[in-house]
Amino acid sequence: MPELPASAAGRRAAGAAAGALLIGLLFSGCGGDGGGDAAASGTPEPAAAQPTGATTPASNVHPMTQSPPTKIAIPKIGVSAPVGSIGLLPDGRVEEPPLSKPNLAGWYEEGVTPGEIGPAVILGHVDANGKPAVFYRLKELKPGDKIQVGRKDGSTATFAVQKAQRVDKDAFPHKKVFGESLDHASLRLVTCGGAFDPKIGHYKDNLIVYARLVGS
Amino acid sequence: MRASRLAAVGIAAGSMMLGMAAPALADTPPKAGQFCSKDDVGKTYTGDDGTVLKCMVKAGEEQPRWVDVSGDEPGGDPSESPSPSPTPTKPAFKFGYDKVKLSSLRVAPGYKTTFTVTCPTSVVITGNGYTQNPLPVKKTGDDTWTATGTFRSKLPDPTTATVACKGYGSVSYSTRPDKGGNGGGNGGGGTMKPKTPKIPSGRIDTGDGSMYMSGGNSSAPLLAAGWGVLMAAGLGAVALRRRTVRERS
Numbered sequence: 001m002p003e004l005p006a007s008a009a010g011r012r013a014a015g016a017a018a019g020a021l022l023i024g025l026l027f028s029g030c031g032g033d034g035g036g037d038a039a040a041s042g043t044p045e046p047a048a049a050q051p052t053g054a055t056t057p058a059s060n061v062h063p064m065t066q067s068p069p070t071k072i073a074i075p076k077i078g079v080s081a082p083v084g085s086i087g088l089l090p091d092g093r094v095e096e097p098p099l100s101k102p103n104l105a106g107w108y109e110e111g112v113t114p115g116e117i118g119p120a121v122i123l124g125h126v127d128a129n130g131k132p133a134v135f136y137r138l139k140e141l142k143p144g145d146k147i148q149v150g151r152k153d154g155s156t157a158t159f160a161v162q163k164a165q166r167v168d169k170d171a172f173p174h175k176k177v178f179g180e181s182l183d184h185a186s187l188r189l190v191t192c193g194g195a196f197d198p199k200i201g202h203y204k205d206n207l208i209v210y211a212r213l214v215g216s
Numbered sequence: 217m218r219a220s221r222l223a224a225v226g227i228a229a230g231s232m233m234l235g236m237a238a239p240a241l242a243d244t245p246p247k248a249g250q251f252c253s254k255d256d257v258g259k260t261y262t263g264d265d266g267t268v269l270k271c272m273v274k275a276g277e278e279q280p281r282w283v284d285v286s287g288d289e290p291g292g293d294p295s296e297s298p299s300p301s302p303t304p305t306k307p308a309f310k311f312g313y314d315k316v317k318l319s320s321l322r323v324a325p326g327y328k329t330t331f332t333v334t335c336p337t338s339v340v341i342t343g344n345g346y347t348q349n350p351l352p353v354k355k356t357g358d359d360t361w362t363a364t365g366t367f368r369s370k371l372p373d374p375t376t377a378t379v380a381c382k383g384y385g386s387v388s389y390s391t392r393p394d395k396g397g398n399g400g401g402n403g404g405g406g407t408m409k410p411k412t413p414k415i416p417s418g419r420i421d422t423g424d425g426s427m428y429m430s431g432g433n434s435s436a437p438l439l440a441a442g443w444g445v446l447m448a449a450g451l452g453a454v455a456l457r458r459r460t461v462r463e464r465s
Contacts, residue, residue, distance in 0.1 A: 065344040066376055093418035110414040117342060117378045117386050118413070123420065127427035136427065169419045179413040181311070181385030183340070192423035202421045203428070 063185045064115030064216045067153040069107045072122060076145045077137035083122060083149070085109040094178075096123060102133035111178055112185075114149040115157035115216055119186045121178055122149075126192045126203070135191035139164070139207055147187060147211050158215035159187045165208045166193050172206055185213035246271075248284040256280070309336055311384035313410050321408045323391050325369045329408070333361045335381035341365070343377035377408065 069083040086095040086106035097106040105124040112118035125133035147159040167173065177188050187210075194205025246252060246261055252271035257280045261269045269282040285308065319330035323345065331351070333339045339361040341351040346365035353363040365377070374392035393411035 062350060063340065063342050063378070063380075065342065065349055066372070088414060088416055091418065092416060094416035094420060096420065096422055099424055108416075110416075112378075112388075112413075117340070117380050118388065123422055126423035128424050130426040130430060132427055133423065135422070169421075172420060174415050174417055179415040181387075183380040183382050183384060183386055190420060190422065192421065196423075196425035196428040198425070198429070201425065202419070203423050203425060206420055206422075 061185075061213055061216060063117045063213065064113075064151075064155060064157055065153075066113050066116055067151040067155065068109070069114050069120075069122070069149045069157075070152055071150040072105050072134075073148040073150070074141070074145070075148075076142075077140050079134060079137070081105050081124070081134045083107050086123060094123065097125060099125065099128040102128035102131060105134050108178065113151065114159070114187050115151065115155070115185050115213060117185050118182055119178060119180050119188055121188045121190060123190045126207075135189065135207075138189060138191050138209055139193060141209055146214075147189070147209075149187065155216060157185070157187075157213055159211035160214045162210045162212055165210070166205050167208065168194075169202070169204060169206050173208075177208060187211040187213070246282040248282055250282050252280050252282050254280055260285070309384060311335060311381040311387070313387050315381070316379050316387055318389070318408065319364075323367060323371065323375050323406055323408055325367055325371060328364055328366050329377075330362060330364045331377075331379060332356075333363075333379055333381065334359050335361060335384065337382040337384065339363070340380045340382070341377065342380075343375070345371045345375035345377070375406075375408070376411070 068085065071081065072083050073080045081103045083105045084097065084107070086097060087109050089095055094108060095106065097104045102125050105122050107114070108121040108123070112120050114120040114122070124135035124138070126136050126138070127133050141161045141164060143161050143163060145161040147161065149157045149159070151157060177190065180186075189209040189211070191207050192203035192205070193207035194203050196203050246269055248269055252259075256271040257273060259271050261271075261282070268285050270285045271280050272283050273280045274283070315334040317332040319332075320327065321329075323329075331341055333341075333353075336359045339353050341353060341363050342349055343351070343365060345367050347368050348365065351363040351365045353361050356362050367375070374390045376388060376390045378386050378388045380386035388411040389408040390411040391406040391408060393409045
């Protein structure tokens with residue numbers, strides 16, 4: 001084997017070390033759910049980077065009248081669950097579905113019902129009592145994936161995912177999620193994400209999936 | 217003869233070149249802060265990056281300038297609207313309750329409500345108490361739309377109506393604006409009032425971490441593998457370096 005110049009060998013060693021470092025960083029970056037944006041964790045990329053026109057031809061979809069949701073189905077991630085109502089707590093926080101019913105999703109009843117013009121919000125746990133909960137696989141949703149919401153009047157509102165966003169819980173965009181002024185019917189699914197902080201007993205982030213009405 | 221033909225060809229070619237250059241010069245995109253012609257006041261220009269510039273006269277100035285009005289776009293997440301964005305001719309328009317007039321706020325069986333809406337794009341009016349849904353909307357002016365709805369004999373509680381201006385958001389009315397959408401029964405009626413959403417605050421805790429702690433969502437195994445690879449590669453690099461040094465000596 002021909003002798004390598006010392007500089008070349010050094011470069012090779014440095015390159016190997018740099019490569020190893022890169023691999024290590026990649027592993028540590030992808031491995032957790034903590035930190036980073038949704039795209040880095042395998043969750044859907046923000047719709048800003050994804051043209052949604054192909055999957056959300058909503059211009060000819062009529063918004064629906066008021067009717068509370070009763071169930072939610074997301075075939076892509078195997079969700080089929082009942083939906084109850086949740087409201088505001090005295091301290092101004094939004095009520096959460098009980099951990100004792102991990103498969104129960106909660107619709108925020110102070111907002112519009114799914115299918116009406118405006119943002120309808122449904123919350124669900126990611127895990128509870130050692131088992132995956134209703135929105136455990138929410139992070140797997142991609143733009144275009146369908147969400148069906150059964151309503152009390154017997155109708156079904158079908159939404160298409162537009163984007164997902166992971167945010168620090170302390171920087172949750174309440175106004176955008178719960179009170180955005182829209183010209184169309186929208187659905188927002190909210191659960192926990194990111195790393196779990198055992199000190200406070202909660203996840204650090206929230207995962208928000210934005211979807212738009214595409215069928216009724 | 218030949219000379220004159222050549223001259224004519226030369227003139228024609230020159231004219232073509234100038235003709236091609238002129239639009240190129242004229243098409244130079246304006247930049248925010250640059251002066252614009254007084255004839256262009258009120259005109260807008262949308263750049264490739266979505267920046268919207270408007271030619272306007274700033275207070276205290278005589279010469280109009282191109283002003284970046286992108287931030288004046290109406291509410292709503294542009295990324296959520298796959299339909300064409302609203303025409304940028306009136307970027308300062310903001311839709312709200314002041315753009316909607318109701319002939320009557322009374323909600324009762326058989327009563328009619330006429331909506332007069334100012335909106336530069338198009339209007340959709342939905343409600344749960346009218347005989348038609350959505351209401352048929354007519355354009356009555358440049359940016360003016362009207363629609364009339366007749367209340368059904370049986371009214372839901374709460375009775376609601378929503379007026380949406382495409383690309384600019386919506387406003388809602390309810391007979392019980394303090395109540396969420398979980399009403400029922402037939403106790404509707406009363407007066408329509410603007411309904412603004414109650415926006416919660418604080419953290420939203422939807423999970424107990426039990427799957428994360430048990431490894432289902434944990435990054436620990438991947439981290440361990442990553443560090444293992446890193447360590448192995450690092451050791452390899454050190455060995456290679458030592459061998460190189462040995463070979464040199």
